[in-house]
Amino acid sequence: MLKEDFNEGLLGFLDASVTPFHATHNMSMMFTNAGFIKLDEKEKWSLEAGKKYFVTRNDSSIIAFTYPKVTSNYLMVGAHTDSPNLKLKPNPVIKEHGVVKLGVEPYGGLLLNPWFDRDLSLAGRISFADTKGDLHTTLVDAKTALAHIPSLAIHLDDKANKERTVNKQTDITPILTTHQDKFDFDDFLRWQLAQQGVEDVAKIYAHELSFYDTQKASYVGLYKDFITSARLDNLLSCYVGMLALCSVDASKPMLFVASDHEEVGSESVSGAGGSFLESVLKRVFNDVESYTQMVRSSLLISADNAHAIHPNYPAKHDPHHTPYINEGVVIKVNANQRYASNAPTIAKFAQTAEVLGEKVQHFVTRSDMGCGSTIGPITATRIGIDTIDIGLPTYAMHSIRESAGSDDAHALYKILVALDV
Numbered sequence: 001m002l003k004e005d006f007n008e009g010l011l012g013f014l015d016a017s018v019t020p021f022h023a024t025h026n027m028s029m030m031f032t033n034a035g036f037i038k039l040d041e042k043e044k045w046s047l048e049a050g051k052k053y054f055v056t057r058n059d060s061s062i063i064a065f066t067y068p069k070v071t072s073n074y075l076m077v078g079a080h081t082d083s084p085n086l087k088l089k090p091n092p093v094i095k096e097h098g099v100v101k102l103g104v105e106p107y108g109g110l111l112l113n114p115w116f117d118r119d120l121s122l123a124g125r126i127s128f129a130d131t132k133g134d135l136h137t138t139l140v141d142a143k144t145a146l147a148h149i150p151s152l153a154i155h156l157d158d159k160a161n162k163e164r165t166v167n168k169q170t171d172i173t174p175i176l177t178t179h180q181d182k183f184d185f186d187d188f189l190r191w192q193l194a195q196q197g198v199e200d201v202a203k204i205y206a207h208e209l210s211f212y213d214t215q216k217a218s219y220v221g222l223y224k225d226f227i228t229s230a231r232l233d234n235l236l237s238c239y240v241g242m243l244a245l246c247s248v249d250a251s252k253p254m255l256f257v258a259s260d261h262e263e264v265g266s267e268s269v270s271g272a273g274g275s276f277l278e279s280v281l282k283r284v285f286n287d288v289e290s291y292t293q294m295v296r297s298s299l300l301i302s303a304d305n306a307h308a309i310h311p312n313y314p315a316k317h318d319p320h321h322t323p324y325i326n327e328g329v330v331i332k333v334n335a336n337q338r339y340a341s342n343a344p345t346i347a348k349f350a351q352t353a354e355v356l357g358e359k360v361q362h363f364v365t366r367s368d369m370g371c372g373s374t375i376g377p378i379t380a381t382r383i384g385i386d387t388i389d390i391g392l393p394t395y396a397m398h399s400i401r402e403s404a405g406s407d408d409a410h411a412l413y414k415i416l417v418a419l420d421v
Contacts (some may be wrong), residue, residue, distance in 0.1 A: 002246065003410040007227065010409060012051050013239045014217040018078035018123045020060035020260045021083035023235060027242050027258065028056060031064050034246040041219050045283055052250050055280060058260065058270035059125065063280050064245055065255035073300040073421040074253040076385065077244065078272070078375050081239035082264035085396045088122070088209040089105075093185045095175060100183045101173040101192055102147065104211065109265030112166040114400040119145035124209035126189055130200040140192040141419065145214050147174035174211055213400050224406055225247070225326060232402040234262070234393055237303035240393050241257040244416035249252070253421075261362045262304075262375055272375035273417075278383055295385050299348060299421045302340060302376030303412070306330035306363050306391030307405070321364040326405035328359030331410045332374075332389040340376035354421045358411045361393070382402030392402070 017023035029055045032038065039045055039055040047053065047067050054064035060081055065074075086104040099138050106112070130136060149172055154160050154178035166172060188206050217229030236256045245256045261271035268274055285291035296324040309322035323330040331346055332339040332385055339355040376389040392412060395403045 001243075001410075001413070003407070005041070005411060006243070006410045007406055010227065010239050011217045011229070011242070014231060014235055016420065017231065017235050018121070018141055018212045019079075019085075019125075019139075021082045021125050021208075022141065024056055024060050024237060024258070025139060027062050027064075027238065028054065030242055030246060032061075036064055042156075043069055047284065048163045049192070050250055051226065057276050057369075060112065060260035061270040061276055062256060063255065063277060063285070064242070064255045065280075066245070066248070066250045066252060067284070068251045068253055070251075070298050071253060071264060071290075072294050074077075074194055074255050074294060075256045075419055075421050076257065076298060076300045077241035077416060078379055079237060079241050079256075079258045079297070079304065080106070080260065080266075080272070080304050080375060081258045082260050082263050083233055084108035084263055086110075086115065086127075086174070086211045088124075088207065090206070092184070095130075095180045095183075098390060099178050100176045100180055103173055103175055106168050106172070107210070110400055111170070111396070111399045112172060113164060114396075115172060116149050116151040118148060118400060120211045121146045121150070121214045122129075122146055122192075122209050122211055124207065126193060126200050126204060127206045128198075128204045129194070131202045133202070135205075136195060137200075138196055138198050140196055140209075142192060142195065143214075147211065149174050149178045149229070158233075177216070177276070183317045184382075206277070215401065219404075219406060220403065226403045227406050227409075228393045228401055228403040230401055232394060232404050233304075233305040233397050235389070236394075236404060236409055237412075240413050241303060242415065244413055247413075247417050252386070259375060260343050266378050272378045273382065274404070276377065281383070289387060295383055297421070298385055299345060300340075300379055300383075300385045301349070301389040301416065301419075302374050302379065302387055302389045304374045304376075304391045305394040305397055305402075306332055307365075307397060308393035308395055316369075318366045320362050321362050322358075323361040323363050323397070325393050325395070326407040327393070327405075328361050329408060330361045330391045330393055331364045332363045332391055334364065335373050336371070338371040338373040339389035340374075340380040340387035341389050345386050349388050349390065349415070349419070353411075356414055356418055358415055363391070 264272040
């Protein structure tokens, strides 16, 4: 696939995948269109050699895989569907000072300052009963700018450019309307459902809704050097892993897993610390001997974003491990096992890249700074699979708008398609 076509598809995927639920739905549609068969965890599986399958959990995590006649030496690609955001509280309505505000709870380690003065919309899922008493859950996306969080004018905050802090409870409540007398939250949720064609709603029981920036993903730079968007961490890796699996022949043992809740530790029913991947693998390889042989002969590529050296803050990086935008995929290493890379897994990945003529870079965090982690060590620990942590160099990670190179994701795609275990 040409880089231009690859990136145009990426931009569309980023715009459409405003929550983990929408990302999982979009990937499900992509896999269906590519000939994958949907499985249900609640039903008995009867897999046929030569076919391709996928399964979801909690509407927010997905696993897709080929099932060739020779089922060993799997290449697995792991990513996560969630991104830091502002989640709506269960009882969010605040009517004061002439406006209606909605109370939110920060999800993950997000940069708060960039959320001010943005056009925000709302998306997620709503669970309700119809007039027969049957329960349903529907994805919703308002798609229009519903709210914003205005900054305090500098005239009223003369220290704004020196000591800007944000109170998570009081300072970041999005403003929805000035019509306090007209606004009813239940009616607002019903309007969200009606936008999806759902009219039979007797009672709304629960919602999981998040605010997101309505600005579209785009190219930036004199030569379209960058792709900027919300949720690059980690929809960028989701897109690459999904497309790589769709591009390989069904005879290649390959699996893609995108899990929810990585940004808050992965400890959930649909997170990498949960049972989802292990359960799927044990249903595919349903005796201990074949399961263990497959795991120990396979390789997991834990794909997440990597910190590119910031040109304005170079001292924040180890000077000998400074990834650059558009200079290749980053191999992430940490002596304290915050990343799961080791010498053999690094060599395997780097050799494939070398054969293709693709560059790789290395990232090690400064020894006097803390290091983040990924699904790599979590999955390696739970499954026992050899793992390498890699990433695509990124600026402004966990901002409402991140930026990455327009070359790097396509380079990773080519490596994954070519990589054999």
